Amino acid sequence: MMNILVEERHCPLCKELNRCGAESGDCWCFHTEIPLELQEQIPEELRGKACICQKCVEAFNKH
Numbered sequence: 001m002m003n004i005l006v007e008e009r010h011c012p013l014c015k016e017l018n019r020c021g022a023e024s025g026d027c028w029c030f031h032t033e034i035p036l037e038l039q040e041q042i043p044e045e046l047r048g049k050a051c052i053c054q055k056c057v058e059a060f061n062k063h
Contacts, residue, residue: 011053012046013038018053028054035060 011018021027034052038060042052 007046008050010050011056012042012050013052013056016053016055018051020051022051027051029057032057 009017009020020029022029029051032054034057038052038057039047042050
């Protein structure tokens with residue numbers, strides 16, 4: 001069970017801390033569109049469980 005908590009706090013793409021603020025009621029991602037193409041890169045077992053970090057979203061949007 002501990003592994004699940006650790007994985008939820010890390011970006012499923014770069015493995016860095018995702019700094020999700022959803023539990024506190026507000027997060028940067030609430031105000032940002034996450035491209036479907038990027039969401040599809042999340043491993044199946046982490047979809048809906050771990051947030052992509054802002055750094056990965058910004059890097060994807062630059063390309």
